[in-house]
Amino acid sequence: MKDYYAILGVSRDADQEQIKKAYRRLARRYHPDVTGGDRESEARFKEINEAYEILGDPEKRHRYDLFGEEGLAASPFDRGFDGFTSPFGDIFNLFFGGGQGRARTSAPRRGSDLLAVVELELEEAYSGKIHVVEVPRHESCPQCGGSGLEKGYGHDLCPDCGGEGRFTRTRRSAFGTFTSTTTCRRCGGSGEINTHPCGFCEGRGVREIVDRVEVDIPAGVDDGDRIRISGRGEAGQLGGPPGDLFVEVRIKEHGAFARHGRDLHAMVSVDMVEAALGTEIAIPTLDGEERLRVPPGSQPGDVFRLRGKGMPEVRSRARGDLYLTLEVRIPERLTAEQKRLLREFQQLQDRGGEAPGIVERLRKAVKQKA
Ligand SMILES: [Zn+2]
Ligand SMILES: [Zn+2]
Missing domain, CATH: 1.10.287.110 (DnaJ domain)
Incomplete structure (x- = not known):
């Protein structure tokens, strides 16, 4: 025996x-x-x-x-x-003799990373949110842990190539020696075959899922920022770990605010009399309403800064500022009364003085129109 x-x-x-x-x-x-x-x-x-x-x-x-x-x-x-x-x-x-086949590697391989894109409103970027993304991907088979093997079995050495995964042929002729290498078809070059496939995944080692991933998007996130969620990418191969999921944030354009890093910029408008006399106006911010004092004599293009009313910085207490650029509305059409008062105002300016009450009356007159 x-x-x-x-x-x-x-x-x-x-x-x-x-x-x-x-x-x-x-x-x-x-x-x-x-x-x-x-x-x-x-x-x-x-x-x-x-x-x-x-x-x-x-x-x-x-x-x-x-x-x-x-x-x-x-x-x-x-x-x-x-x-x-x-x-x-x-x-x-x-x-066919000659040429030694190189031992192939069947080392575990990490799965590839995946990218998902989410679009947020500026308000959502301001406050942060939990966003759910659905990611179609492969997951390691829960039954066999990704090996594709029935419990208690291992891979067999591929009988076709004897575990080499490839065939090397060398031919000698009058012109010299030619070597060619072909990959074993039976095992696909791995050198191993699975004769006891896992019943759950049919030996594939993975299954297809639609992964619902809760992404914690931090307050202050910026356009193009990527959040990494480790282990939620594609399944690894041969027992390798899965890749990571990257969630890229895109922020939609806002109707009122433009963002420059941490700071926000917006336009506010008052009419010409308000600009001249000064006023206080309500302005919306991403954090509710604020009041802005426009001092007398404010000019078109004047910029007001509200400290700490910009965007928060990710994982920090720092906050940007809100910059407000003043726009002064000038009436396009005037009533006869408005015209009369404005002329009166002009004459006063020419004389270098100001009648008490004239500007107040002017203001009321212009306001009616606007
Ligand atoms: Zn399986
Ligand atoms: Zn083979």
């Missing part, structure tokens, strides 16, 4: 991972590419593959441990195992 453990050079209590490693190491050493295909090495290579066919499969290994080779032959799962008609049977036909 053949001792498969001795052939692979592992102890009887070696775990599957150790067996796989031992197999790979030996398969590389006795690979026809390396040995040049002498008979003895070829026989050894067959033997190594034969041993791995059994020990690499937890179920077959178990039967072999209990019953030896008979146990294998008697199995209903047996696919006519007699030396080399196993799935490894045609492995020799695939190698």
